Structure formats: C-alpha cells, structure tokens
Amino acid sequence: MPTTPDPLDPLLDRWREVAMPKLSSEALNHEVWRRIADAEIAENPLTIWGRIENAFSRPSFAAAFVAACTLFGLFLAELRVSHLQAQRNVQLAQAYIRLIDPLLQADNRDVASARSPQS
Amino acid sequence: MKRVILVLLLGLAGGVGGHYALLFRLQPKNVSALDAQLAWIQRDLQLTPEQYARIRAIHEQSSAHLLALAGQVARMRTEFAAFEHQRKTVGEIDFIEFAHFVEERRLIDRECLKSTQRLVDASADVMNPQQRARYLSLLPISHRSAVATPN
Numbered sequence: 329m330p331t332t333p334d335p336l337d338p339l340l341d342r343w344r345e346v347a348m349p350k351l352s353s354e355a356l357n358h359e360v361w362r363r364i365a366d367a368e369i370a371e372n373p374l375t376i377w378g379r380i381e382n383a384f385s386r387p388s389f390a391a392a393f394v395a396a397c398t399l400f401g402l403f404l405a406e407l408r409v410s411h412l413q414a415q416r417n418v419q420l421a422q423a424y425i426r427l428i429d430p431l432l433q434a435d436n437r438d439v440a441s442a443r444s445p446q447s
Numbered sequence: 448m449k450r451v452i453l454v455l456l457l458g459l460a461g462g463v464g465g466h467y468a469l470l471f472r473l474q475p476k477n478v479s480a481l482d483a484q485l486a487w488i489q490r491d492l493q494l495t496p497e498q499y500a501r502i503r504a505i506h507e508q509s510s511a512h513l514l515a516l517a518g519q520v521a522r523m524r525t526e527f528a529a530f531e532h533q534r535k536t537v538g539e540i541d542f543i544e545f546a547h548f549v550e551e552r553r554l555i556d557r558e559c560l561k562s563t564q565r566l567v568d569a570s571a572d573v574m575n576p577q578q579r580a581r582y583l584s585l586l587p588i589s590h591r592s593a594v595a596t597p598n
Contacts, residue, residue, distance in 0.1 A: 384451040394458045401462030405469035412474065420487040421585050427484060428506075428566050429590065430559040433517035 481506065491585075492578045501573045509566045516559050523552045563590050 383389050426432040489499045571579045
C-alpha cells in the first residue's frame with residue numbers, strides 16, 4: 329500500500345547532511361542569544377532615542393561629534409572676532425580724526441567735563 | 448544614556464572652550480590711544496617699518512601743539528559761554544570785547560585747521576600714492592589740504 333511522503337523527510341535528510349557546528353557550549357550559547365537579540369531587533373525597530381544612543385555608543389562617532397562641536401565653536405569665534413575688528417577699525421578711524429583735529433579734541437573735553445562730577 | 452550625556456557634555460565643552468580660547472587670543476587689545484591708532488594705520492595702509500617710524504615721529508612732534516590748540520579752543524568756548532550768560536542775565540555785552548573774541552576765535556580755528564592739514568600733508572608725503580589715496584579717503588575733506596588732495 330503506497331504511503332504519502334512525509335514533509336519532514338527532506339528536512340531530516342538535510343539536517344543529516346549539515347555538519348555539526350564546532351563550537352564550545354559557551355560560544356554556542358552566546359551565538360544563540362545573539363541570534364535571538366538580532367531577531368528581536370528585526371521585529372522591534374529602534375526608536376529615535378535608541379538610534380541616537382546606538383550612534384553615540386560608537387567611539388568613532390563620539391570623537392567626530394566632539395571635534396565637530398569644537399570646530400563650530402572656533403568658527404563662531406572667528407565670525408565674532410571679525411565683527412569686533414570691523415567695529416574697532418571704525419572707532420579707531422574716528423579716534424584718529426579726533427586726535428589730529430584740535431577742534432574735535434575740544435569737543436571731547438567738553439563732553440568729558442560735562443560727564444565728570446562737579447569738583 | 449550616561450554615555451550620550453557624557454559625549455554631549457564633551458562636545459559642549461569643546462565648542463565653548465574653543466570659542467573663548469580663540470576669542471581671547473584674537474580679540475583686539477587695548478593699548479594707548481596714539482599707539483593703537485598708529486598701529487591701525489600701519490596695518491590698514493600696510494606701511495613699512497621706516498614709513499611707520501617717520502609717521503610716528505611726525506605725530507609725536509605735532510601732538511603737543513595740537514593739544515595746546517585744543518586747550519585754546521576749550522578756553523574760547525568757555526569765554527563764549529560767559530558772553531552768552533552775560534547777555535542773558537545783564538541783557539547787554541561789550542561789543543568791542545566780543546569783536547576781539549570773534550577775531551581771536553577765527554584765528555585759532557584757522558590755526559587748528561592749518562595744523563591738522565600740515566600733519567596730514569607731512570604724513571601723506573611719507574606714503575606711496577596708493578597708501579596716500581587710502582589715507583586721505585579715511586579723513587574728512589576739510590582735513591585734506593589742496594596739496595594733498597589727489598586729483
């Protein structure tokens with residue numbers, strides 16, 4: 329009497345062909361848990377915070393982040409210095425004109441004496 | 448979590464530290480008035496050390512005279528205020544005295560202008576044409592003499 333083929337038969341045949349992994353019990357245990365963790369991650373994708381945490385946990389990313397922050401700080405300082413320098417140049421030009429013109433020097437004296445408390 | 452906060456704090460410290468370190472290093476320093484202005488002129492006009500020394504000497508020579516003139520201008524303003532006060536309180540002023548005052552003030556104003564123009568001319572003589580043009584462009588027209596004004 330003909331019997332219907334069992335669907336497990338090919339799978340069992342394949343298992344017999346595959347060589348047993350040559351791993352110690354500890355390594356095998358670690359590998360199994362790693363695969364379980366991978367499967368869980370695949371099922372539950374990381375949240376944004378999780379991704380950020382994951383990125384910051386990498387030393388290369390952390391170092392690049394700190395370097396980028398430092399460079400940005402230096403860039404802002406450079407902008408600020410050039411702005412201050414431009415302002416100072418205008419002040420120096422005005423001060424030089426006052427220095428070489430006695431009429432303007434006298435104006436300065438008037439302003440200074442008006443500001444100083446009466447003695 | 449702790450690692451993220453630590454890296455963020457390190458980044459913040461790096462940014463702020465770098466910012467203020469560069470700012471402190473490059474911020475213009477306060478030096479005495481004449482030194483600061485002449486240093487600015489030297490930088491702006493790209494004067495050679497010889498030109499700078501000549502221009503510095505010219506300014507130092509004329510500074511006492513310019514200060515004395517500024518003192519006279521201040522005195523004339525005080526006298527004018529006294530005339531004005533007298534006019535408001537007494538109702539009249541000595542017109543002869545006032546005419547002398549006006550004449551003296553006119554002379555002082557003219558001397559102020561001439562002194563400034565002499566200083567500008569002497570400084571401009573030390574410079575090459577490009578430096579001179581730049582230097583004169585920084586000054587009001589009244590401070591440039593007919594000799595120094597470029598065509």
